[in-house]
């Protein structure tokens with residue numbers, strides 16, 4: 001587990017991370033979302049033991065990570081943009097990582113390079129942006145570390161590749177002790193990938209929840225009701241967060257389980273009723289409004 005215990009980090013006058021308290025549980029895909037400058041990279045760099053918090057501490061498997069070689073060998077960190085020594089081929093990079101990571105899986109690396117159609121003899125500088133990201137993911141998985149910290153790694157991957165990487169993460173989690181953490185400023189990139197999402201804003205965590213848990217308690221319904229009175233009665237009975245009309249169609253988002261809400265809709269004899277999926281953006285808007293934040297103002 002990664003425990004971020006009341007961590008702060010400033011660069012001169014800029015408070016990049018401000019008293020963050022958060023846990024990243026094991027064997028789940030954790031998404032760290034936040035706008036540009038929210039502090040995601042700083043938090044990941046601290047979790048990877050690259051930089052030291054000014055205040056607080058980060059424990060990985062109960063041990064402080066900074067200057068802890070044993071723990072750092074269990075963390076693979078993919079920085080935003082990545083770093084490749086000049087003139088290196090993928091094979092050179094593999095040799096480099098194999099030296100550092102004791103559990104590096106060479107067979108896995110060779111297999112993945114084949115699956116992703118990447119030529120290990122080519123210089124990495126000749127790879128496209130997306131290919132470089134794929135290569136780093138391959139290295140990150142092959143390194144055999146317990147934790148894989150990815151900074152904007154999904155940015156630049158096409159939707160097919162994103163799904164391929166997601167499947168890889170899921171199969172790793174099923175087969176070994178593996179926890180990927182993905183930082184991104186793009187909620188849409190994370191929503192079909194993560195199990196748990198933390199929302200970072202101006203250096204602080206606004207929210208950190210299981211996606212399924214969030215989805216369990218908020219639902220979006222569209223329905224057509226026989227008359228205005230029934231609509232008013234229904235809306236009074238529900239904890240409605242948002243509603244709109246499209247002609248005779250009533251679309252609303254409400255708190256509660258799917259069953260609770262549908263039961264209340266059914267008592268008003270709807271002509272039509274269905275549950276429609278909520279996006280991560282919509283869930284965040286609802287969740288953070290309760291905490292007194294207007295996430296709409298944060299992201300748009």
Ligand SMILES: Nc1ncnc2c1ncn2[C@@H]1O[C@H](COP(=O)(O)OP(=O)(O)OP(=O)(O)O)[C@@H](O)[C@H]1O
Nearest residue numbers: 011014016034035036037038039040041042043185
């Ligand atoms: N080395 C540094 N020197 C000075 N300021 C820094 C440094 N690193 C980060 N910052 C500042 O800290 C704040 C958080 O930056 P950080 O890179 O962690 O954000 P981010 O959420 O990863 O942003 P982005 O999505 O744009 O990559 C920003 O205001 C940034 O300018």
